[in-house]
Amino acid sequence: MTRTARVDAVVVGAGPAGLACATDLCDAGLEVVLLESAGRVGGRMVSDYQDGFVLDRGFQVFNTAYPQVRRRVDLRALRLKAFEAGFVLARGARGERRDRVADPTREPGALPGMLRLGPPRDLLALAALGTWDMLAPVGLVKRRRGTTVRQALQGAGLDDAFCEAVLAPFLRGVFLDQDLAVSGRFFHLVLRSMLRGSLCLPERGVAQIPLQLAERLPVGVLRLGSGVERLDGDGVRLAEGGQVRAPAVVVATGPAAARALLPQLPPVSARAVTTLYHAAPEAPWPSRQLLVDGDGQLLHTSVVSNVQPGYAPPGVALVSTSLLGTASPEQVQAAERRLAELYRTSTRTWERIAVHRISEALPALPAAQPLSLRTRLGPGRYVCGDHRATASVQGALASGAHAAREVLHDLAARQPRPEALRELRNASGATR
Ligand SMILES: Cc1cc2nc3c(=O)[nH]c(=O)nc-3n(C[C@H](O)[C@H](O)[C@H](O)COP(=O)(O)OP(=O)(O)OC[C@H]3O[C@@H](n4cnc5c(N)ncnc54)[C@H](O)[C@@H]3O)c2cc1C
The missing domain is CATH 3.50.50.60 (FAD/NAD(P)-binding domain)
Incomplete structure (x- = not known):
């Protein structure tokens, strides 16, 4: 120039x-x-390419329902592979209780587990909330009252205890916000796009x-x-x-x-996250689901190479794990102990290949x-x-x-x- x-x-x-x-x-x-x-x-939205692994800078997923994405991006060229809908919630000190949380109209197999998640009143309120957000015109969703995520859940008739036990652990990972004080309108839009689209990983990273x-x-x-x-x-x-x-x-x-x-x-104000990447000699579970830590030590973990095999070289599994905030070395070690509990396996043969501490990951969207x-x-x-x-x-x-x-x-x-x-x-x- x-x-x-x-x-x-x-x-x-x-x-x-x-x-x-x-x-x-x-x-x-x-x-x-x-x-x-x-x-x-x-x-x-960057990815590093390291020894045959694809390491996105922080765990990121690509939602196929976003209108701007559909308009501008050639989805076929990305060779997307999708996570299974919903998530698995691990509860208890050692993560011993497992519940699948998913839209049963898309994942009928999740229905029996969903029915055990909480009292019928909360399950009905959750179903009504999801149906409204999925089917209502987007203009109406955007014009909803300016509440926080927590208030939006209360407004939908969900009991605080149910929200804290079942929904909050997952939503903290979505908004990187411990208090769920960000915009409830944004929450409704995110829920809508999750129910309408799939969460995917491109073959060569975001x-x-x-x-x-x-x-x-x-x-x-x-x-x-x-x-x-x-x-x-x-x-x-x-x-x-x-x-x-x-x-x-x-x-x-x-x-x-x-x-x-x-x-x-x-x-x-900015929301921070730390993402750990581990290479494992074999996948600690066969699933393509997100495993959410109901105890809150971790936000979530997943075997991303089960979802998108292009993320790891042949014969190795890539595990991605996220924690709220910028984690200290001690917190990283504690997270690794927690991973052994959540996957019910020894992680001694795992190799930590990257730690991404991202202090300005997401802007906080006020209510x-x-x-x-x-x-x-x-x-x-x-x-x-x-x-x-x-x-x-x-x-x-x-x-x-x-x-x-x-x-x-x-x-x-x-x-x-x-x-x-x-x-x-x-x-x-x-x-x-
Ligand atoms: C860990 C993590 C997880 C995420 N997960 C998801 C997800 O699952 N789904 C989703 O939809 N979104 C996700 N996001 C959010 C998404 O990545 C951001 O919303 C998006 O990248 C924001 O784009 P932007 O163009 O507004 O800003 P940025 O991506 O921040 O781009 C700004 C650019 O400006 C450049 N720049 C800065 N200063 C200057 C200067 N003085 N001169 C010239 N250039 C400059 C920077 O280098 C940068 O390239 C995630 C983000 C992170 C970090």
């Missing part, structure tokens, strides 16, 4: 939100530069999703290793020196980096926050990302699309070049 370049729009950050935004702007015929400080695309999005960009748009130091009057200043000038700048970074570039943004925040901050300034919508790849992509629409609208109003304008308006309508 020359020391000063001029384009129609600069997008800062090539995570899912920035990739979606840049793609929509390019599709509308704009000259765009997408600046990414790292040496690769994907942001938090990183394949942003890589696929990046491949759609015209040559020359994406600049890796180009961190933005600050925004200035008519563009951005690069950390390595130089400037890119543009009438529209979209900040599509994570929340902390966005606030460093746009100090007017409110602070966003009162709408599920989509405006992206336009002022003339020529926009912000998008999962912290402006929901903490998921769907939220990030939708927020990126939202920012692109606002940029297109504003540029169309500002520089009425007849042909470009017509295209912009069409594209703006098409992505809505």
Whole structure:
């Protein structure tokens, strides 16, 4: 790039939100530069490839029901393999009690176990909640009252003791939130997408999703290793020196980096997680299910190579385990002892191959926050990302699309070049 370049729009950050935004702007015929400080695309959706293993940076699953995902991603090319629906809840000091929790209309075999989960009143309330979230129009789900997850469960008529024993251990792993104080509206959307779709792993890891999005960009748009130091009057200043000038700048970074570039943004608290990866000479169980620790020492564990054989070399199993927060070395050792209890096996032959401590894994979505925040901050300034919508790849992509629409609208109003304008308006309508 020359020391000063001029384009129609600069997008800062090539995570899912920035990739979606840049793609929509390019599709509308704009000259765009997408600046990414790292040496690769994907942001938090990254995978490492180590000795034949695929190690996602933190346990991540890909939900096939997300509308933005369906619109933008070639699912066949990802060679997805799905987890079995629901989860297994292990309770008791040594995890001796096992219960399958799943939608019995999809997993009829889970029904007898489901009936033993709790009092009939709670089971009926749970069934009603799931049916409503799955079948109601999404607009109604989004417009529900601004409660916390815990209040949403209470509002559905579920008893606190049942929630704490059966649902909370699983939901803490979804939202990375011990208190379940995040948005109940988001909970309803997540439940809806889980009941409608499948939780999958791509053959070569979650990183394949942003890589696929990046491949759609015209040559020359994406600049890796180009961190933005600050925004200035008519563009951005690069950390390595130089400037890119543009009438529209979209900040599509994570929340902390966005606030460093746009100090007017409110602070966003982040949820942390630690994911351990172990190689085992054989799978400790044959299942493709998530094993949830009802005792709360671990969030959950699964043999990811049972789900997606591409995650481990032949003859070895890959076990992924997540803990809330950034775990100390002692907590990691305690987690390994707990794994032996949960899988009812000796883990002495297991090899710990990675520990990912991710302090800013998910933005906390407060109960009162709408599920989509405006992206336009002022003339020529926009912000998008999962912290402006929901903490998921769907939220990030939708927020990126939202920012692109606002940029297109504003540029169309500002520089009425007849042909470009017509295209912009069409594209703006098409992505809505
Ligand atoms: C452990 C974990 C588990 C998850 N599980 C799931 C899941 O199961 N399902 C799901 O849907 N979602 C999951 N997510 C969330 C999902 O990964 C995020 O919602 C999504 O990646 C957010 O995308 P984004 O584009 O908003 O931000 P990011 O992915 O954070 O991308 C921001 C980009 O901006 C770049 N950047 C930052 N500062 C600058 C700068 N100054 N200049 C240039 N570039 C900059 C960063 O390097 C990064 O590439 C998980 C996330 C984590 C970490």
